[in-house]
Amino acid sequence: MNPRLYAAASTALLVLPGQLLAGGLMLYEIGTDNVGLANAGAAARAQGPATLASNVAGMAWLPGTQISAGAQVLHGHLEFDRDESTNVAGSGSGNALEWLPGGSLFVTREIGDGWSVGFASYGDFGLDLDYENDWSGRYFLQNGELGGLSLLPALAYRLNEQWAFGVGLRAVYATLDSELAVNNDPLGILQREDGQLNYKDHDWGYGANLGAIYSPTPGTRYGLSYTSEVDITFEDGLDLQGVGPAKAQLLRNRGLLDANTRIDMYVPQTLTLSLYHQLNERWALLASANWQDWSRFGEVGVDLDSSNPRSATLDANYRDTWHLSVGTQFRFDPRWMWSVGVGYDSSPVDDDDRTLTVPMAESWRLGTGMTYALNAQTEMNLSYELVWLGDMPVSQEKPLPLNAPQRVSGEFDNAWIQALAASATWRF
Numbered sequence: 001m002n003p004r005l006y007a008a009a010s011t012a013l014l015v016l017p018g019q020l021l022a023g024g025l026m027l028y029e030i031g032t033d034n035v036g037l038a039n040a041g042a043a044a045r046a047q048g049p050a051t052l053a054s055n056v057a058g059m060a061w062l063p064g065t066q067i068s069a070g071a072q073v074l075h076g077h078l079e080f081d082r083d084e085s086t087n088v089a090g091s092g093s094g095n096a097l098e099w100l101p102g103g104s105l106f107v108t109r110e111i112g113d114g115w116s117v118g119f120a121s122y123g124d125f126g127l128d129l130d131y132e133n134d135w136s137g138r139y140f141l142q143n144g145e146l147g148g149l150s151l152l153p154a155l156a157y158r159l160n161e162q163w164a165f166g167v168g169l170r171a172v173y174a175t176l177d178s179e180l181a182v183n184n185d186p187l188g189i190l191q192r193e194d195g196q197l198n199y200k201d202h203d204w205g206y207g208a209n210l211g212a213i214y215s216p217t218p219g220t221r222y223g224l225s226y227t228s229e230v231d232i233t234f235e236d237g238l239d240l241q242g243v244g245p246a247k248a249q250l251l252r253n254r255g256l257l258d259a260n261t262r263i264d265m266y267v268p269q270t271l272t273l274s275l276y277h278q279l280n281e282r283w284a285l286l287a288s289a290n291w292q293d294w295s296r297f298g299e300v301g302v303d304l305d306s307s308n309p310r311s312a313t314l315d316a317n318y319r320d321t322w323h324l325s326v327g328t329q330f331r332f333d334p335r336w337m338w339s340v341g342v343g344y345d346s347s348p349v350d351d352d353d354r355t356l357t358v359p360m361a362e363s364w365r366l367g368t369g370m371t372y373a374l375n376a377q378t379e380m381n382l383s384y385e386l387v388w389l390g391d392m393p394v395s396q397e398k399p400l401p402l403n404a405p406q407r408v409s410g411e412f413d414n415a416w417i418q419a420l421a422a423s424a425t426w427r428f
Helices: 003-014 033-037 056-061 245-253
Strands: 065-077 080-082 100-112 115-130 143-158 163-182 195-217 220-227 230-237 239-241 260-267 270-278 283-292 299-305 310-315 321-333 336-345 363-373 378-400 403-427
Touching: 033 321, 033 336, 033 363, 033 378, 033 403, 056 115, 056 143, 056 163, 056 195, 056 220, 115 163, 143 195, 163 230, 163 260, 195 260
Parallel strands: none
Antiparallel strands: 065 100, 065 403, 080 403, 100 115, 115 143, 143 163, 163 195, 195 220, 195 230, 195 239, 220 270, 230 260, 260 299, 270 283, 283 321, 299 310, 321 336, 336 363, 363 378, 378 403
């Protein structure tokens, strides 16, 4: 990579989410009962207002006015173990995934003649990594947070007993805040402390959600849902602190010290096909298949607006991902329903392309949950999910002038994430 773009590129790579969840940063876990099913049947269930997040057509199946509110917490284990190929002194990474809260709100209303309207607010896009500040990978990332809040007004129409269609306009408020260390002593002879680079901005992006549900017989539904690509642009100067005179002059010569850095990224488009089939009064079977366009997301545009303006497109070698999940619901009592699901997500990167800023891999998820109806109008849900990523090897280098590249090598051992979600739904 051109060294003149390296500082901007390092920041840009932070916004290549691969979450750890959903094959990328696209989250199925948004504080709803979908957590307990590992996303199985999400685009076909239409069992409450949270269908707005998975298939906007589903609200055409909901009578009256319905409101659902949810909260959840994510927690995980993401700790990097260095090997002998690492040539950067420093501490271990610590656990980079601490507790992360989230929430959601969904409202639907039947307005007559087959029409329904709805509104949703949920965070389904993001990544939050907090490494130890003096760890060996600090020149790639110390702390990084990427968040996305979706606001979705939607309209649905039920054509007849078999077909329903929906459309939603999606506004995404995205924030980016990243910090990485700057090496003030690249030759290792001056004993100078590190400086720090910070990049922080926010932006709005817009897209559309489309959905259709087909019910050939009562109790059986097929759902197809599409979410469009959303273009997000971050623009800020590179905030440098504690940088020595030699490093400052080097950055100035490269046009980075006074540069306004623009990063263009794309929230991937997705397509989901789901099945919901009620076997009898007690049992239902659910399944989903999902595609996400991460190959497009891996192409990030970086523009440096300075006295020496430059542009580049960074290709992180991402590929599209696939998700498959199956699940079941069992109503063992008129008021109680148990859900369980298992899902698999492919990885958007090979081992050679995995980074410390966005450590992604294939993942398995196992979810379960309980729903309890307080009365005919109110029900509560509590769901839990474990996402297993396993071992993720990483070897990453950063070039240095007049010296060997800084290299951090090793793996994230036994990485996992867990989600605990609680929600309530009211029907009027």
